[in-house]
Amino acid sequence: MAMGKLKIGIIGMGGIANYHIWGIENSPDAELYAICDVNEKALAERGETLGIPPERRYSRHEDILADSEVDAVMIGTPNMNHFAVALDAIRFGKPFALEKPIALDTKEALVLREELAGKPVPHIVCFSYRYRGAVRYARELIESGKLGEIRHVYSQYLQGWAISEEVPLYWRFSKELSGSGALGDLGSHILDLHRFLVGETTSVVGHGDTIVRERDKLDGSGKGEVDVDDFCHVLGRMENGISSSMQISRFAYGRGNYQRIEVYGSKGSLVYNLEAEDTLEANFEDEEGDFRFLDVPESYKSDQMQAFFDLLKGKDDGLNATIEDGYINQRTIDAIIESFSEGRWVSAQ
Ligand SMILES: NC(=O)c1ccc[n+]([C@@H]2O[C@H](COP(=O)([O-])OP(=O)(O)OC[C@H]3O[C@@H](n4cnc5c(N)ncnc54)[C@H](O)[C@@H]3O)[C@@H](O)[C@H]2O)c1
Numbered sequence: 351m352a353m354g355k356l357k358i359g360i361i362g363m364g365g366i367a368n369y370h371i372w373g374i375e376n377s378p379d380a381e382l383y384a385i386c387d388v389n390e391k392a393l394a395e396r397g398e399t400l401g402i403p404p405e406r407r408y409s410r411h412e413d414i415l416a417d418s419e420v421d422a423v424m425i426g427t428p429n430m431n432h433f434a435v436a437l438d439a440i441r442f443g444k445p446f447a448l449e450k451p452i453a454l455d456t457k458e459a460l461v462l463r464e465e466l467a468g469k470p471v472p473h474i475v476c477f478s479y480r481y482r483g484a485v486r487y488a489r490e491l492i493e494s495g496k497l498g499e500i501r502h503v504y505s506q507y508l509q510g511w512a513i514s515e516e517v518p519l520y521w522r523f524s525k526e527l528s529g530s531g532a533l534g535d536l537g538s539h540i541l542d543l544h545r546f547l548v549g550e551t552t553s554v555v556g557h558g559d560t561i562v563r564e565r566d567k568l569d570g571s572g573k574g575e576v577d578v579d580d581f582c583h584v585l586g587r588m589e590n591g592i593s594s595s596m597q598i599s600r601f602a603y604g605r606g607n608y609q610r611i612e613v614y615g616s617k618g619s620l621v622y623n624l625e626a627e628d629t630l631e632a633n634f635e636d637e638e639g640d641f642r643f644l645d646v647p648e649s650y651k652s653d654q655m656q657a658f659f660d661l662l663k664g665k666d667d668g669l670n671a672t673i674e675d676g677y678i679n680q681r682t683i684d685a686i687i688e689s690f691s692e693g694r695w696v697s698a699q
Contacts, residue, residue, distance in 0.1 A: 355381045357421045360423065361386040361427060369655075422445035423446050428522075436462055441469075445471055448474075450676065451529060451680055454528075480546050482622075485622060488620050488630055497615030497618040499615055502612075503548055503595075503614075508608040510600070510602050512561075524576075524577065549592060552699055553685070553696060556585070556689045618635055629643045
């Protein structure tokens with residue numbers, strides 16, 4: 351790998367690419383070297399704005415992966431081609447950061463897992479909330495035993511952007527393009543955080559449904575069906591007798607990116623709220639009083655993109671999500687989808 355700055359390529363120049371670009375621009379270790387998008391217009395416009403010369407703007411992901419100058423890629427395409435692009439990255443031996451969920455279903459996720467087992471390639475999966483200082487601090491407090499035996503984890507991840515029926519039939523509303531709806535989009539983060547904080551989910555039962563069932567197709571050819579969940583509510587049985595719940599919705603009026611996790615143990619409780627992420631709310635048996643706010647120490651704060659660059663430079667704190675984590679996440683998502691239609695508990699293992 352190059353001795354100077356890491357030359358990073360971005361595949362998928364849509365919304366999440368802005369975050370990828372920000373991370374590259376704010377790191378002393380990386381530079382944006384090449385970009386890729388199937389949308390020629392987006393590619394040209396982004397290329398101009400970012401100052402990427404035409405010969406380093408690719409419309410096929412295979413070509414950016416084949417560019418030997420590119421040290422690593424960020425894969426931020428819609429869910430339907432995470433599998434194909436990540437599989438090719440592994441086959442090209444190109445280090446990658448892959449957006450969540452890692453695939454459309456467990457079958458695809460399993461292939462990625464098996465391919466990597468035969469040919470390891472440095473990579474992370476972008477379960478971005480693992481990098482929040484409050485989450486890392488909570489994890490450490492839980493691991494240290496400060497909360498005693500964990501009993502419950504109650505989570506919410508709420509957005510409100512889909513309420514308007516004017517919102518068109520984006521890929522996020524299609525099972526074929528997205529795998530699931532709010533579940534894979536938002537719930538995947540919560541399922542990962544439950545594992546990151548307290549442990550494995552062993553079985554699930556959920557209710558998910560669609561509120562707006564038809565939306566305008568993007569090509570103007572009339573209405574198309576929304577065939578994924580707009581919201582879901584899921585109960586989980588976890589290892590060590592822990593019981594969890596999560597409430598996930600794109601129809602929570604007024605909510606932009608509301609994420610909250612409450613962890614209750616035998617000797618203490620913690621509340622993480624993304625909107626107040628420099629603090630945790632806590633109540634511990636060995637301290638006087640009611641709930642109080644703890645400041646999150648600076649040392650727990652981290653950055654996903656910098657963590658990826660650190661990994662590429664040989665520094666791994668062991669807290670990055672991998673394809674293995676993405677596979678387990680996908681398996682749980684598929685179990686939840688099965689329980690939506692079957693109306694019963696389904697094993698997530
Ligand atoms: N980690 C997070 O918190 C987080 C947040 C938002 C989005 N995401 C994930 O990022 C991914 C993209 O979401 P988005 O909101 O940026 O979508 P988007 O629709 O805004 O952008 C996707 C871009 O990928 C391009 N694209 C499609 N197929 C391609 C291909 N085969 N090769 C190259 N480019 C291709 C599209 O033309 C588009 O420009 C999703 O998987 C989503 O789940 C993650």
